[in-house]
Amino acid sequence: MFTKDHHSSRIRAAVESLAAAPPQIPGHIIDSWLRCMRDYDLDPDALPEACIVPRIDLESRQYKLAQVLNEAKAEMTNLVQQIAGSSYAIMLADADGVVMNCLGDPGFTHAASKAGMMSGAVWSERHQGTNGMGTALLEKRPTVVQRYExxxxxxxxxxxxxxxxxxxDGKVLAVLDVSGETHLAPRHVLDxxxxxxxxxxxxxxxxxxxGKRFMHxxxxxxxxGTLSAGILAxxxxxxxxxxxxxxxLQLDVEARALIGQPLERFFNVSFESLSREVVRPNRQITPxxxxxxxxxxxxxxxEPGARIIVPAGAVVRVSPSFAQPNQNYMEGANPRSPLQQLQYGPDAAMTRIIAAATRVLERDVPILLRGETGTGKEMFAKALHRSSRRAxxxxxxxxxxxxxxxxxEAELFGYKSGAFTGASKEGQRGKIFQANGGTLFLDEIxxxxxxxxARLLRVLEEREVTPLGSETPVGIDIRLVSATHCDLLAKIESREFxxxxxxxxxxxxxxxxxxRERGDRRELIAHLLRREQSDGVALSMTPELLDALDSYRWPGNVRQLRNVLRTMVALRSADLLTLEDLPPEIAQCLVPRSAMQDCVQNADLELNPLKSAEREALLQVLHAARWNISTVARQLDVGRNTLYRKLERLHIDLSNAKKPLKP
Ligand SMILES: Nc1ncnc2c1ncn2[C@@H]1O[C@H](COP(=O)(O)OP(=O)(O)OP(=O)(O)O)[C@@H](O)[C@H]1O
Structure with a gap:
C-alpha cells in the first residue's frame, strides 16, 4: 500500500532513471508513465475534473459505432455473468477512449460512476493517465493495469x-474493459x-x-469452430x-494480400468440396x-444461410422463446440511422414512414406527426433530428x-427587456430562436x-422572428416538426385551427x-425489457408472458408498455418475469389464446385447393410454434422474409392472429 507521496515519488524515480525502475513494474507501464509526464504533462497527484463529452457528442459517437455496439451487447452481457458477484464495471469505449456503454454490478456501477466510469467519460491516457482502456488503445494490445500502475x-x-x-484491416475500432476495485485475478479477467x-x-x-460463403x-x-479458428468469406x-x-495470423498473410485472391492460392481445396461435408448431421471437418x-x-x-457458428464465450441466459431482436432490423452491414433504429422488426407502416421521412431528411419540408398518445411522436422527431445534418x-x-x-407567445418568440410586466431585465431568446440551425418540435400543435x-404562420413563411417588444426581426433557419394526437381537420371545421x-x-x-397494430411488437417488448436491465442483470420473460403482453391492446401505446415493464422489473421476485408479475389491470384484460385463432380461420379467402392446403399446413406449424416466426422459419428452413411473403400470399395476418377479440 502506497501513500500519495510514495506513489508519485515512485513514478518520478522510475521515469527519471529507467534503468533503476523496480523490475516488477512492466515495461509498457513505464512507457505509459513516460508519456503521461513528458507528452501530456500530467501530475500523479492531480485530481482533474472527470472529462465527460456532451450528450450530443456521445450520441453521435454511439451512432458511428452502432455496429460494434450492437455486436458487443451480447458479449458484454456474457461477461457480466461470468464475473458476477465481483465489484466491477464492464465498459466499451471508442477509439478515442470515450465510454459508449457501461454495465456491471449494480452496487459498484454507482460508485464507479463517481470515479468517472460511465457513458460519455473520456478514459484516454491523455485525460486519465495510465489506465486499462487508454493504455490498451495506445499499445494496441490486451493490457492489464493494476492498482499502483x-x-x-x-x-x-x-x-x-x-x-x-x-x-x-487492423484498425482499432474500440476497446473493451473490465475495471474493478476488488483485486480480480487480472490475467484471468484479461483472458x-x-x-x-x-x-x-x-x-x-x-x-x-x-449471405456469403464462409470457410472456418x-x-x-x-x-x-472455436474463437481461435480463422474465418474466410x-x-x-x-x-x-x-x-x-x-x-x-494463421496464414501469416495480411488482409490486403488475401482479398481478391482465389482460395486455391492458399488452400488445396474448393469450397464445394468443403461444404459437402457440412450437410452431414455431425458437421465434419476436413483436413x-x-x-x-x-x-x-x-x-x-x-453455405450462405447455413447456421453460421459465431463462437461465443458463454450462452446468454434468456428464456429460449423470448423474442430476440430481429437480426435484419437490429443489425446490418451498415449502421442504422437513429430513425431506422425505431423499427425493431418487420412492420409495413413503420417501414413506410421511416422511408418517407428519410427521403425528406435534408429538404426543407415541415413534418406533421400524427398518432395516438404514447406512440412515440417525440421520439420520432428526435430521431429525425439526429439522423439529419442538423444533428x-x-x-x-x-x-x-x-x-x-x-x-x-414570449416562450416561442422571446422578448426584449421590459417587454411586459414580469419580464426579466435581460430579455429572453424565444424557443424558435434557440432552435436556430436545428429542429423545433411543436408538440400538441x-x-x-x-x-x-397567425404569428407562427408568419414566422414560417418569412423565416424570421420578432421578439416581443422589438421591431427588429431576426432571421432563423429551423426544421419544423409538429405533432398532434387530435384531428386537425375537425379543429379547422370548428374554427379552432x-x-x-x-x-x-x-x-x-x-x-x-x-x-396494437405494430408487426414488430414482440421485438419492441424485448428491446424495452433490455433497456430496463441497465444494471447489468440479464432479465428474461416466459413465452406465456410475452404472448400476454403481445396480445394486450395497449391504449397508452409504447409509453404504457414501457411503464408496465418498468413496474414489473422493479417489483419482480426473480429475473425471469412470468405472468404472475403482470399488473392486475393488464392481467384482467387478457383473452385465452384459443379465442384468437378464429379470425385467421375465417378469413374470406379465394385460394385454390393447393394453396388452401398449404395455408392449413402453415397455420398448424405456426400454432405449434406459438406463432414465433423465427422458429417457424427455422423449422421450414426458409428466411424470415420469405416466410412473411408466404404469409401475405396465403392471407395469414399475424397481427390479427395475436390480437385478443376484446380489449
Ligand atoms: N420506438 C420507441 N422505442 C422505444 N421507446 C419508445 C418508442 N416510442 C415511444 N417510446 C417510449 O414511450 C414514451 C412516449 O413516447 P413519446 O413521448 O415520443 O410519445 P408521443 O407520441 O409523443 O406521446 P404524446 O402524444 O403523449 O406526447 C417515451 O418516453 C419512450 O420511452
Missing part, C-alpha cells in the same frame, strides 16, 4: 483489464476480455459478409472477400493443406398544450391558441401506428 493516484484503487477491438473481443470481431465479420479453419481440429467463384484477424507451405489445417465450409445543432421541444396561454397561430397554418405544417404527414 495507474498514473493518477486517484485511480490506484482500480484494477483494469482491457483489449482493443480491431477491424479486419475473458480477449475472448469476448474475438467473439465481437467475429460477429462483426460474419455480419459484414452476410485451424491447424488443430479441436479448435475449428468467399464469393461464388471461391474468391476471398475478407479474412478475420485469426485467419490472417486441408496450405497451398504455399504444405502445412496441414482442418476446415469446414458454411449537432439544438433540438428544441415545446409542448403547446402545457404552457399557459399568456406565456406561450392542435392546442396552440388561435391568435398565435387555421387552415392556412395546417397546410404550412404538413409538408409531409406521417401517421405513427398504434402499438
Amino acid at each position: 495507474h498514473f493518477l493516484f486517484r485511480n490506484t484503487g482500480l484494477t483494469c483489464a482491457a483489449a482493443p477491438i480491431f477491424d479486419t 475473458l476480455v480477449s475472448m469476448s473481443v474475438h467473439a465481437i470481431e467475429n460477429r462483426i465479420f460474419v455480419k459484414c459478409f452476410q 479453419f485451424h491447424s488443430r481440429p479441436e479448435f475449428v 468467399l464469393d461464388e467463384d471461391d474468391c476471398i472477400l475478407g479474412a478475420t484477424r485469426h485467419a490472417q 486441408v493443406f496450405d497451398a504455399r507451405l504444405g502445412r496441414r489445417f482442418f476446415a469446414f465450409g458454411a 449537432d445543432c439544438p433540438f428544441v421541444a415545446i409542448n403547446c398544450a402545457s404552457i399557459p396561454e399568456a406565456l406561450i 392542435g392546442d396552440m391558441p388561435f391568435a398565435l397561430q 387555421r387552415e392556412d397554418l395546417y397546410y404550412r405544417l404538413q409538408g409531409l404527414t406521417l401517421m405513427l401506428p398504434p402499438l
